[in-house]
Amino acid sequence: MVSLRSHLVTLLLLQVILLLSHPVKSDDEDKRLLQDINSYRATLNLSALTENDNADCLAGEMADQFKNQPCTNSTGANTVPGTEMQLANYPDLLNHCHLNVSNTRDGVIMPACVPDLVPSLVLANFTGSQYSSYLNDSKYTGAGISSEGDWIVVILTTNTPEGSYATYKSASVVPKAGMLFHLFSLFLGLFLALIS
Numbered sequence: 362m363v364s365l366r367s368h369l370v371t372l373l374l375l376q377v378i379l380l381l382s383h384p385v386k387s388d389d390e391d392k393r394l395l396q397d398i399n400s401y402r403a404t405l406n407l408s409a410l411t412e413n414d415n416a417d418c419l420a421g422e423m424a425d426q427f428k429n430q431p432c433t434n435s436t437g438a439n440t441v442p443g444t445e446m447q448l449a450n451y452p453d454l455l456n457h458c459h460l461n462v463s464n465t466r467d468g469v470i471m472p473a474c475v476p477d478l479v480p481s482l483v484l485a486n487f488t489g490s491q492y493s494s495y496l497n498d499s500k501y502t503g504a505g506i507s508s509e510g511d512w513i514v515v516i517l518t519t520n521t522p523e524g525s526y527a528t529y530k531s532a533s534v535v536p537k538a539g540m541l542f543h544l545f546s547l548f549l550g551l552f553l554a555l556i557s
């Protein structure tokens with residue numbers, strides 16, 4: 362019984378470690394950039410961009426692709442609306458977020474790399490480059506932003522079907538389900554440890 366109990370305690374500890382090490386998305390840079398972009402748009406009398414969760418998802422997938430590349434490698438890191446990203450697995454990334462190219466083609470994907478993602482430099486990378494033509498455009502109404510390493514990816518969405526980033530199936534429940542699973546097994550572990 363003692364050994365079973367110590368096994369359960371080990372299992373419990375493992376769950377706690379898993380729960381704590383569960384990749385907690387660091388959204389700070391992302392939220393900060395959205396605020397900064399909206400302040401920039403306010404000075405141009407343009408509407409604030411609203412957060413688009415599905416574009417967030419794709420931005421996350423894209424940032425994940427870029428994160429191990431040095432900042433100097435900007436291959437595939439420039440894009441214009443209507444053209445697809447120069448990434449061989451772009452269809453898989455779309456699919457992962459339950460997105461279809463017919464609902465994303467009018468959006469624009471803008472990756473940038475800034476060492477340590479210093480907020481003022483990040484904003485300047487968008488407002489001080491050719492990307493500003495998209496930020497200055499009233500046709501964009503939403504945004505998805507995600508960062509990994511030194512890379513940050515901004516996706517602008519429109520309120521038309523072709524740029525809405527509407528999914529064909531809800532994608533946002535997946536990470537939550539993963540978290541719930543860890544929580545559930547944590548409580549199960551606690552319960553078993555207590556009754557043994």
Ligand SMILES: *[C@@H]1O[C@H](CO)[C@@H](O)[C@H](O)[C@H]1NC(C)=O
Nearest residue numbers: 401402403404405406407497
């Ligand atoms: C924004 O709107 C204000 C008030 O309507 C106006 O004074 C200002 O010139 C406008 N700015 C731009 C950049 O259009």
Ligand SMILES: *[C@@H]1O[C@H](CO)[C@@H](O)[C@H](O)[C@H]1NC(C)=O
Nearest residue numbers: 429430431434435436437447
């Ligand atoms: C640069 O980016 C391209 C396209 O994403 C990739 O194929 C290549 O491996 C990268 N090079 C380096 C040195 O990371």
Ligand SMILES: *[C@@H]1O[C@H](CO)[C@@H](O)[C@H](O)[C@H]1NC(C)=O
Nearest residue numbers: 456459460461462463464529
């Ligand atoms: C994408 O949407 C178009 C039009 O709604 C549809 O014909 C096509 O089958 C869809 N593709 C996928 C992979 O869902």
Ligand SMILES: *[C@@H]1O[C@H](CO)[C@@H](O)[C@H](O)[C@H]1NC(C)=O
Nearest residue numbers: 474475476482485486489490
């Ligand atoms: C973007 O960030 C890099 C790295 O900090 C910097 O060298 C470059 O000047 C920035 N570009 C713009 C347009 O601000």
Ligand SMILES: *[C@@H]1O[C@H](CO)[C@@H](O)[C@H](O)[C@H]1NC(C)=O
Nearest residue numbers: 405490491492493494495497
């Ligand atoms: C976007 O607007 C800013 C502020 O008016 C301006 O400095 C910049 O040149 C514009 N960008 C483009 C591509 O027109």
